[in-house]
Amino acid sequence: MTETAPDLDRLRGGAPPRNHDARTIAALTANPGCARRGVMDAAGVDKDAVARHLGFPAPFGQSQFAITRGNAFEAQVKADGCAELLTLLRDRLGLAVAEAAYDDLEVVAGNEGRELRHARTRRLLARALETGEGTLFDHPLLRLEIGGRLAYLEPDVIAFQVEGRLHVIEVKSFAVVDGQAEPEQVAAAARQSAVYVLALRRLAAELGHDPGRVSHEVFLVCPENFSNRPTATPLDVRPQLAVLERQLARLTRVDTILEALPEDLCFEPGDALADSVRAVEARYAPECIAGCEMAFFCRDEARACGATGTLGRGVRDDLGGIDTAGTALALADGSLSPSDDLAETAAQLRTAARLRDEALAAARGGAA
Ligand code: SF4
Structure with a gap:
């Protein structure tokens, strides 16, 4: 690799x-x-x-308006070394965050090169896992194996260390109203967070630590009740992690x-x-x-x-091995002889075509 x-x-x-x-x-x-x-x-x-x-x-x-709003909210939450975020984690979630250190990993000594940034992310997270040093690591640059290759992964999240475990904190600008947010947006945030949890777990394993030191519980930080006041919600991303690992293995x-x-x-x-x-x-x-x-x-x-794919994945999968609608139709009306591997599908198509013809004929007869 x-x-x-x-x-x-x-x-x-x-x-x-x-x-x-x-x-x-x-x-x-x-x-x-x-x-x-x-x-x-x-x-x-x-x-x-x-x-x-x-x-x-x-x-x-997103629209330019949504991007601007999101950036402003994130800047607010992260201002003064994430002061507002720390208050939330301490008070709202009752986490024992003692002294907090903040490291921004976006730029290394004025250099945005990804090898350098990844090396620094590795170094600081290794130290955190070994000694417990460091609390908030903003913009870590991670890597994940995609299709047999290592790809750089640029999360807009914070890795947060508390009581020997790392958590992902995802700041989103969609609102939580009366404790509820749009389910689709929460689901998308959970899927994204799972990617970061997986990348952090693989890094922990590479560094010789138990991947379980990276928690499946992530913290979603959103504006509350149409205000700019942030609220934090714990999210369990174990189901999303399971799907992601399965799909990555299939790539x-x-x-x-x-x-x-x-x-x-x-x-x-x-x-x-x-x-x-x-x-x-x-x-x-x-x-x-x-x-x-x-x-x-x-x-x-x-x-x-x-291509059969234009009709949807379900149709393409049902027609497994038949790439175009023209081939499917020719197999259905018998004008094309199937290869051995398509014989069964061709027989099903001929049956479907016969049933369709019978149904149409019956409908025409009923209307006459
Ligand atoms: S087939 Fe779909 S996933 Fe593949 S490149 Fe085209 S649009 Fe992207």
Whole structure:
């Protein structure tokens, strides 16, 4: 296993790599069989820029208003070495936070290089696990194995140490009203936090510590009751961790995909970009629209060739091995002979076609 290997760097041309965040990992695990996304993400390709260059921009992310509001809330919570956050943890959650130290890991001596930042994150968290030194570690830069490669992971969270255990603190700008927040937003925050918990657990294990020193209980900090006053809620992310570990294990290995690709493949903007993207197999499904910057390009491509994935993952899985609607129809009307591995599916399609014809004929007879 290597980190950003030269073959992956080459895929970006001269562009700097983009780090993963929890959203990209959650989206990646939602479509573990997509080689295109697997390769582009592993290489740190800016998929948003690629999609825009190809004429298929995907409107992603929060509105400018929501971003500004979120940044202001986060700045408030983290002001003065996270003073307000510490009060919350002590008073509201009753945690025994004695003296608190705050380390910001976003920049190391004016240098934002990710190797340096990751090395500092490792050093400080190793010290915390060994000696209990340090309380709040802001913007740790973590790594997680994705498809057999180590990817940098840029969490916008705080690792918080109390009583010998590390907890993830996630600051979100959606409101908690009368103790309740939008379930979908809480679920998304739980999924994201689980990514960070997993990355911290793997780091703890690498450093020779029990991964259980990183708690499955994370703290979600949100504005309360339409005010800017923060409130903290503990979240148990064990179910999300279990799903994430299962999905990461299912991801197609990037090395295997790379072996089958042209040696000069590159995702640099230019006339050859569309061909380069098409050279890597995609597994489009309508769910991609909510989670991947390449979705409109892939949808266009899938529609043009009549891919079964455009009808939804359920249909594609039911038609396992049949890639296009045209092939499915030809197998159903008998104009195409199936290969041995598709014989059973073809028989089911012929039965479905016969039942459909009978139902239509009956309906026409009833209407006459
Ligand atoms: S949009 Fe395209 S690249 Fe992204 S996950 Fe879907 S099929 Fe893969």
